[in-house]
Amino acid sequence: MNKSEFIETIKLSNGEVFHLEYHQNRIDNTFSHFFPSEKVFSLKNIIGKQSLPDDGKYKIRFLYNYNHYSIEIIPYKVATIKSISCIDVGDFDYSYKFLDRTHLNLLKDKAHTEEVIFLRDKKVTDASYANLIFFDGSQWLTPTTFLLNGTCRQRLLNEGKIREMPIYEKDIASFECIGLINAMLDIGDLSLPISVFTTS
Secondary structure (H helix, E strand, O other), rough: OOOOOEEEEEEEEEEEOOOOOHHHHHHHHHHHHHHHOOOOOOOHHHHHHHOOOOOOOOEEEEEEOOOOOEEEEOOOOOOOOOOOEEEEEEOOOOOOOOOOOOOHHHHHHHHHHOEEEEEEEEEEOOOOOOOEEEEEEOOOOEEEOOOOOOHHHHHHHOOOEEEOOOEEEHHHHOOOOOEEEHHHHHHHHEEEEEEEEEOO
């Protein structure tokens, strides 16, 4: 039995829990892959039993393995990012949302910038804790290559608010700005001017 731990981070804002169906779908897929004989946790039932703050923005941090879970509710503030650069991730696989991010964190530390763009074969994948979108002056684009297909990324694709295309390291400087998206960050919540991008 694989006893790896996984994590879901879910947005709670002014008492409303956001996009729970996308997080449940990822948990369902994780159980199907790693723990096919175990009963899947129901986020709706578990979160429904929590005492949730009704004012302010929080992240619900849900940690789980095949037979145990824990939940935390933590105040959330958008980070400030003043520099971002690229680093190669090699063949590292993060297609499921594991709690252990040691390798990604070590790679980020090597970059000596506040945030990183992970590359694989010169193709853009993700930032250290978010999927990436790029604004070309008329639309937001996201790389077809990614380490983890995040819940926000998939929802925005489903809603037609972003579009996929191959993006290479050499293309980055041609965009107007870089956006970071995840369960806590929607389009526009964390957009960086392309001037923060530092080439190696």
